[in-house]
Amino acid sequence: MAEVLLDALVVLLCCTGIVFFIGGTVGLLRCPDLFARLHPSTKCDTLGACSVVLALILRSGSSFVILKLLAVVFFLMLSSAVCGHAIGRSAFRSGIVPWHKPGVEPLPPEEQ
């Protein structure tokens, strides 16, 4: 009984991961702008990858493997957040103007 429950949990977590991966891909293909694309890409990294790795943690037997998988999750979280910020800052500093809907006035630039 416990094994069936564990397998069901693994399947559920993997399916959640795939849903978030597909969402990330659709967002990446459909978003109009680089700054909008940063949002689905980081979701894909954190939620999708972390739920699949959590499923693998449930399947793995030894605590050594679990420790290494947790280290992978830690680096994924770290790199996803920091890379998203770094890419956004790099785009902003190289002078890419954020997209706005045609016909809608963009927000005025902030007072320096």
Add this chain to the structure above:
Amino acid sequence: MNVFLLAVAAAIMANAFLCLYQAARGPTIQDRLISVNIVNTKALIVLLLVFFVIGQPGTYLDIALVYALLNFVVTISLCRYAETERGALG
């Protein structure tokens, strides 16, 4: 269960190819960086799934760990390059 894990890996790989198409399409270098970052993450997850299907994942997991760290370093350094060169690569 192994067949299911392989199916998950196949679905993620299909997603990764779509992201690679976006990387070829993206107009600026930062667009390409976002796409390549996602492709790296997906490749890492596929790697982990394949390790678990093969069995004895403890011996192979260091590769995944190094891959995650390499992904981080590559993206940060390319961002820095694009920022200082003012998008010289277009």
